[in-house]
Amino acid sequence: MNIEMNTPRQFGIGLAIFGVTYICLGIVLFLDAALLTLGNILFVVGVVLTIGRQRAMPFFFAREKTRGSFLFFAGIFVCLYGYPLIGMPIEAWGFFMLFGGFLRTILTLIVQIPFVGWIAGYFAPQGNSSDPVEQLTS
Numbered sequence: 001m002n003i004e005m006n007t008p009r010q011f012g013i014g015l016a017i018f019g020v021t022y023i024c025l026g027i028v029l030f031l032d033a034a035l036l037t038l039g040n041i042l043f044v045v046g047v048v049l050t051i052g053r054q055r056a057m058p059f060f061f062a063r064e065k066t067r068g069s070f071l072f073f074a075g076i077f078v079c080l081y082g083y084p085l086i087g088m089p090i091e092a093w094g095f096f097m098l099f100g101g102f103l104r105t106i107l108t109l110i111v112q113i114p115f116v117g118w119i120a121g122y123f124a125p126q127g128n129s130s131d132p133v134e135q136l137t138s
């Protein structure tokens with residue numbers, strides 16, 4: 001698989017990171033609707049630019065991901081409507097239904113980051129496995 005970092009993909013990764021940052025700021029600032037809305041829009045546009053328009057449509061609207069997509073976008077629209085206390089749990093549930101398959105990959109990447117991986121391993125449940133990703137996902 002050839003993964004080339006072209007300009008739209010670079011912008012997409014940047015927008016997705018800014019989106020997550022704005023969503024975190026919106027949550028920290030007591031569910032600020034404006035920051036949550038801006039973060040949601042930036043995240044969705046960032047994901048579409050990162051994976052490409054041709055792959056984004058089947059990803060979001062695949063038959064097995066219909067429920068997750070509906071909940072994710074319904075949560076975004078509820079936040080846009082001005083009810084972030086209701087919209088964020090709906091959106092989070094849809095997010096985990098959509099992107100739940102990537103959690104193991106994301107945890108593997110997080111554990112490999114020098115300082116952050118040490119902190120993630122510190123909070124991992126202690127088990128028989130020496131693999132920190134196995135400990136985090138079990």
